[in-house]
Amino acid sequence: MFEQPEAALAAMDLSKRYGSGRWALRRVSARVPRGRVTGLVGPNAAGKSTLIRTWLGFEQPSSGQVLVDGIDPSKHNAEARARVGYVPQMARVYRGLTVAEHLGLFALLRDRFDAVLAEKRLIQLGIPLAARGRELSGGQQAQLVLALALGTDAPILLLDEPLAHLDPLSRREFLKVVRASVNEEGRTVLLSSHVVSDIEQSCDDLLVLGIGRVLLHARIADAVDGHAISSRGYDAHNVVGDIVASDGSTLRLIARPPDEGAGERRANLEEIVLAYLAAARTEQ
Amino acid sequence: MSWLRLAWRLQRFELMVLGAATLVWLIAAAVITWQLNGYAAQYPDCFGLTTAGAPYCEDASLQFAPWDQTGEAMLWLVLAIPLVFGTILGSPIVAREIEDETAQLAWAYSRTRTRWLRGRLLPVGALLIILLAAIAGGAELLEVARLGGENPGFQRFDQRGLIVVLRGVLCFALAVATGTWLGRTLPALLAGAILSGILIFGLVIGLGAWRASAGIVVERNSSGADEILPLALVIEPVAVLDDGTVISDRSAALPEGESFDALRIIPGDEYWPWIARESASLSLLAGAATAAAFVVIRRRRPL
Numbered sequence: 001m002f003e004q005p006e007a008a009l010a011a012m013d014l015s016k017r018y019g020s021g022r023w024a025l026r027r028v029s030a031r032v033p034r035g036r037v038t039g040l041v042g043p044n045a046a047g048k049s050t051l052i053r054t055w056l057g058f059e060q061p062s063s064g065q066v067l068v069d070g071i072d073p074s075k076h077n078a079e080a081r082a083r084v085g086y087v088p089q090m091a092r093v094y095r096g097l098t099v100a101e102h103l104g105l106f107a108l109l110r111d112r113f114d115a116v117l118a119e120k121r122l123i124q125l126g127i128p129l130a131a132r133g134r135e136l137s138g139g140q141q142a143q144l145v146l147a148l149a150l151g152t153d154a155p156i157l158l159l160d161e162p163l164a165h166l167d168p169l170s171r172r173e174f175l176k177v178v179r180a181s182v183n184e185e186g187r188t189v190l191l192s193s194h195v196v197s198d199i200e201q202s203c204d205d206l207l208v209l210g211i212g213r214v215l216l217h218a219r220i221a222d223a224v225d226g227h228a229i230s231s232r233g234y235d236a237h238n239v240v241g242d243i244v245a246s247d248g249s250t251l252r253l254i255a256r257p258p259d260e261g262a263g264e265r266r267a268n269l270e271e272i273v274l275a276y277l278a279a280a281r282t283e284q
Numbered sequence: 285m286s287w288l289r290l291a292w293r294l295q296r297f298e299l300m301v302l303g304a305a306t307l308v309w310l311i312a313a314a315v316i317t318w319q320l321n322g323y324a325a326q327y328p329d330c331f332g333l334t335t336a337g338a339p340y341c342e343d344a345s346l347q348f349a350p351w352d353q354t355g356e357a358m359l360w361l362v363l364a365i366p367l368v369f370g371t372i373l374g375s376p377i378v379a380r381e382i383e384d385e386t387a388q389l390a391w392a393y394s395r396t397r398t399r400w401l402r403g404r405l406l407p408v409g410a411l412l413i414i415l416l417a418a419i420a421g422g423a424e425l426l427e428v429a430r431l432g433g434e435n436p437g438f439q440r441f442d443q444r445g446l447i448v449v450l451r452g453v454l455c456f457a458l459a460v461a462t463g464t465w466l467g468r469t470l471p472a473l474l475a476g477a478i479l480s481g482i483l484i485f486g487l488v489i490g491l492g493a494w495r496a497s498a499g500i501v502v503e504r505n506s507s508g509a510d511e512i513l514p515l516a517l518v519i520e521p522v523a524v525l526d527d528g529t530v531i532s533d534r535s536a537a538l539p540e541g542e543s544f545d546a547l548r549i550i551p552g553d554e555y556w557p558w559i560a561r562e563s564a565s566l567s568l569l570a571g572a573a574t575a576a577a578f579v580v581i582r583r584r585r586p587l
Contacts, residue, residue: 078395086388092388105290108403
């Protein structure tokens, strides 16, 4: 019924305004490539969750359009959601249900839910099947929801800041499972996070969202190769913005490969993200 | 996992409390019914519509009275039970999922929200109907026992039988709809209860007015009145003037020498048509409230 497009997720000129109040998203256009992990980075209120929830059909665009595997979720919600697994921010599970009952619930909710696969993952992670939701730690709850998402046959996973409240060890385990699902099962993952090091560790692509619009969308390797850090600040044409280094000095991010002879060096991902966000804030 | 098991796991506390309350009410009703039936069997000449008024009936009545009064109080309780049960079971179905943020998961993964709501609604609704049907049936038997085994006709028709169950279903549907709209359990519980109270009160007034316009006038002392009146629904005392004008007791303009010696009634043989009308009204309103919940949930944010 629906043709499979190149991009797993797409947003075209998407704007979202809550009532007559603030704009959560303004003319956002982005295409999340299939079979890769895309990191969605941005400060609080940048519109990350709104964008994800629009792809889920939880929010209706004020203008523009979103597509999930070529399907518009505002028109064909069930078909679009059937292609998506979702791990919400601070994943909440049913406090009174056991882990095993969550598997049963998902089998009830979702056709072709692979409870055996999900159970296997949970056992591998040492999450007791008899434990109730209220007895699980934040990390275990996030892992449970991820296992449930992976138990569906959804080719796309939308992960809305699932790492926000996890300790470093839980974060690492979570990201390992996400990475494996992409490498072994060919899924597409959109991972929203505040923590740039997590994105750097696990993502192929980067989408920086600030003040409701896309500031940067590139492969991480290309972004790192294509940005230079200079302390002198010439080449005004390609300047992205300034960031303050830990020693208090001001560094300038330039959107081109570094000229090492001129004292420039390659920017790291954190510097790139910070400079784009700082520039957007100044512009605002 | 089935939808029924899920309902039990998610609303176990409410179901257990209401189940226990139902059991207590039923046991109390059974004891009272058994006692009243015992007196009626022991003194068959003293109770019912055609009592012989034997000399020992005064003593029998004295023994009967405390059980009868307790039974009456139990039946008054039945007026509140549909509202309490319906709102307690209906308000958390959607509201608690939104409040606990589990709606995000449920709605993201269910094929459609309509299917999810149907799956959540039906088992709890069915359990509510079972509880209320047990109480409504118990109330029916209790009322019959209070009348010494006679057909109660219209007596306390809205405190027993089908009306009790359908009022509960209406309150349940309204609580689900307000819970879906508000997304918070306690406000939904209060708003659902208030809305249910207003609607049921409005329906009682509306149907009362309809019955008043459809009622017939029967002279208290006319031949056959003794047969008609016990099963009838008495709407109001009226006076019938010589020119045939009927004046209700709410009117202050009763001519001198006249008295309210007649009654406006709905005869007992119209019991089922009127029960059917009230049932249809309650079912329509419950259907509208359920439809509203299904409409709201399709557009609602899960947070």
